[in-house]
Amino acid sequence: MNTVPALVQRIEALRAEIRMHNHRYYVLDDPAILDAEYDRLFAELQQLESQHPDLMTPDSPTQRVGAMPCAELGVVQHTVPMRSLDNAMTDAALAEFHQRIVAALALPESEPIVYTAEPKFDGLAVSLRYESGVLVLAATRGDGTRGEDVTHNVRTIPNVPLRLLGADWPEVLEVRGEVYMPRDGFEQLNAQLQQRGERLFANPRNAAAGSLRQLDPRITARRPLRLCVYGWGAVTAEIGDSQSAWLQRLAQWGLPIAPELQCVTGLDGCRAYFAALGARRETLPYDIDGVVFKLDALAAQVALGATAHHPRWAIARKFPAQEALTVVEAVEFQVGRTGAVTPVARLRPVSVGGVTVANATLHNLDEVRRKDVRSGDTVVIRRAGDVIPEIVRVLVERRPTDAPLIELPTACPVCGSAVIRAEGEAVARCSGGLWCPAQRKEAIRHFASRRALDIEGLGEKLIEQLVDLDWVREPADLYALRIEALAGLERMGEKSAANLLAALERSRETTLARFIFALGIREVGETTAQLLAEQLASIEAVQSASVEELIAIKGIGPVVAERIVQFMAQPHNREAIAHLLAAGVHWPAVVRSAEPASAAALPLAGKTLVITGTLSQPREVIAARLQALGAKVTGSVSKKTDYLLAGAEAGSKLAKAEALGVAVLDNTALEELLARLHTDL
Template identity: 40%
Template structure:
């Protein structure tokens, strides 16, 4: 009898896997949804009654339900490189010339759509999905296997003659239709709408309940076979084989014999991309020959045999409805244009950033103007021009507000700065909340469980008004908050207690003295043994500290003149927060970088910017904040931009990649 049940279970699994393949890969459904659901329920019932026949890749796991509270960090066996970008055909011609010069033989390419989603690496062994890991920093990522198994485009078991072990790389994304469905549900529930499909897809992958991930309706496309042994001579052949094994591969990919065919492919999709049911932001080009790929190799951050062509920003016209103003943590006022909804780059745009009063005046913005809106890689688009021909004769020019929209305090504008500020920093609600959010942030006190939403709730309930209030919270006060459980409340209490061990320099950064950023806080902590020493310092004494100018010195002196700030400091001291320098604050490991200045730019993958700057200081070097003739080394990560260009123009700085920086220290 058990043998018959096991056979029935295996037959149902095989049949359902095949129906999934027919529907999602071949787009040829053989049975109705109703019939599929009946078979799935039959299998679920059999598996429930006979757990001894459990299979981690059963089709029933597509529905989710597994809860993952922590996503372990996994080292990538094969690094997930990023791609170099190009924005015009001249770049592509230069790229092709470099390739031909290196390999000295004819080259053909594969052109693929650049899906706008989240990268994933999936490990298959003996035809079974074993593990799925996010891109992370390229060297390591988060394991999200349970969530990935809920995505129907990704096969749990493979078909045909496949290699024993390999990785498939791909992109997980949301179709426009499913993205709109999610936002429609959120609107009904009174929740904030998601900004775009890419960020929503990425965030969905880290949800703790895989059943909720399933509801998001994520899609996937697989585009790269990775293994130490490649069972084909070309990338194109690998794509076709992958499709036979059960992977969803892009139908739009094309084998191109020359650059003219590539240009035609790019031009077509630049014009027709919005006809696709999903978003793309460019085209990916790869050398087809696996042998030639190996000859070309890699730079420190990207393969030489691949290139991403990015589409230029799009522009549309729509009507300006109103201008509203947001107050930031530091009191900076940001004007926002509220627009008549318009489709731009595949999403509905309702708002655009106006940045400051000078931008509004430069645009000459009037009420109900028809404006040109551009979205160039930003979440919030920006206004780039006005159609003055459509302006009404009685339209009034937009006048910048004079008082804070939150607390009514008269705004100030500091000379030589473009932004207006609300000076009521201790009582203006967004500033008060922002100050407390800053205090608990990772680079400051790093208090677990106290996110922005929780802090806002605590403030609304009048339980906290400044950072010292965190240390008086009780579990009984926290538990009644919305979506707060016993363990979450205890985590907050424990996190607050743990923060009492955070060193002086981080506390100094966390209390939020204007103009005292992370680097300045470190300099102050090196030169003043305690918060009391800093409080008693004169502006003249402060200016003697390296990198402390008159503006920062004045801000520090003014901070300690305020009785409310002094009371907060005294309370923090009484609760045991570290407001004196510890023994190892000035620890220097070596002087190998002595008298050398460093600046880091771009996205770092071997270490964080914080860790990099700490390494510089611990080896006797100095971090500076801008490119100048005084800069000795510019260390560049991925997508380095204006700072790299300026350093190249000046020509006095040595440019290093991350590994060369580490080599410099080790030498």
């Protein structure tokens, strides 16, 4: 034998590495590499052994499925070996598999080849043995010939029948399937573990494996496991002619099979099923990593037989890897539209699922700490569908010795305002509010919204144009816009520009409550804004209020008070408010609810008014003007109503007012009344 020593060393190194990974994967439930990397190592070893059969040894990983079972659980000898499946990583490999089937069966071209097609669950393979219809034994696959006894745990899985349905089942029936954890159950389990401060599972497959191999079945019973049956072992009965028909028979006995199970014809049928399931992959309630195709005719399966590793009549067409290894080159902080300061990992570019990935979200600093991510770390990243890739876990054993901890910045990386993380909150935020460029578009959108300053015609697309052109940096800049410039924008014209300017002009007169709400202070909604307006009566009083003064207002708690003080403490926000006032935004004086004596002396004191229909100003603005003169504004007409202010399309309230003899004012009459009353004051 004249074999190159380097080749022998490579084969032995591959065997040693694969054995180690088998042990990590099957016994410790702590894989050190991704499935795609393992598949590449295994394929390389298979190729070298096929090219040099004189180097084949009985203990090579290619001659058996996995690792030895865990010694802590009982050992079960499989009556029929549980073989693994050959993998097709590409469409070309799937085509080669089909051509081998055609050649081996020597079928005429006109005779179609039928395959069963079903999803390849990402879980843990098991064998269940039923005797006289009763579950008596369950075992993991182990090394393919011997597995671990997990009967006590499998009995806790809710969709595993402890006794088969019907009465015509075989005396002995062994079924093979996959124990998996649905995605929603996995998320709930990790949430519970995080609450208890325990180690989280990296993915549903690890969670299923760890749950099934518990020594205490009470722990397994609390885990959301499920079973899907895809095959069988020993059976003391005739099982018919086809894979699909027998699986349907198993389903009739109460054994769960894949709802996506189908029969497809030929290579084109396999390709179509693979593409269709791949398109639905992210919508499925469980993780799958490929599709399994099996010859449907059982006689053909017998004729083709199996290798020591896999059956020749089945193959797993794998989806592109959704996980990959790469290095975190830096961690930066981004500021979102609402001010959230989010850490983002800048990665050494790597291909995941056919897409080059260079960034991954880290969500917040708690997530950074939980996963212990640092610059320079080697990490596993995952990309599912079109969502932003995330870091699944860190390979701490590859960490550089000088890898620094990631710290939250104290100042916004965009505008320099203070970054604030409230106690008990996961997300930190820039306090720049109205000033921060990262928040401009959202701030302007909120400022112009219907329940804020109600600037009709100022939609998101137009806001984006105005901000991108740098015409609007803060809300006050809206009032400096000119018709000539606006008319030249996309989807605008002179008429649209004139309408927008008219809406801006109307918005200059508002209410203090609307103005406060329009500022976009976190946690300050319409109700809180109304409380501030009623109790403090001026924007200057809101700006100077302390946390203690704000908490003294009924309905305002410490968190909201802190938010208001933090917002008003930022010089940029105070400047933006001053610029709005200088631009002519104003409101009627507010009568403080704590001053009933002065309110009684006002000209409309004791008068009740109702507002209905479409008017020249928002109802809240008109109501505030009336309330400033002492009036009570209600929502329904009655005998106690003194005036009904009726705009266009007044409806039933106008009819009721006329029937009751209530005085009715239109917009012109109201303005005349208000002007006269102001003159009298």
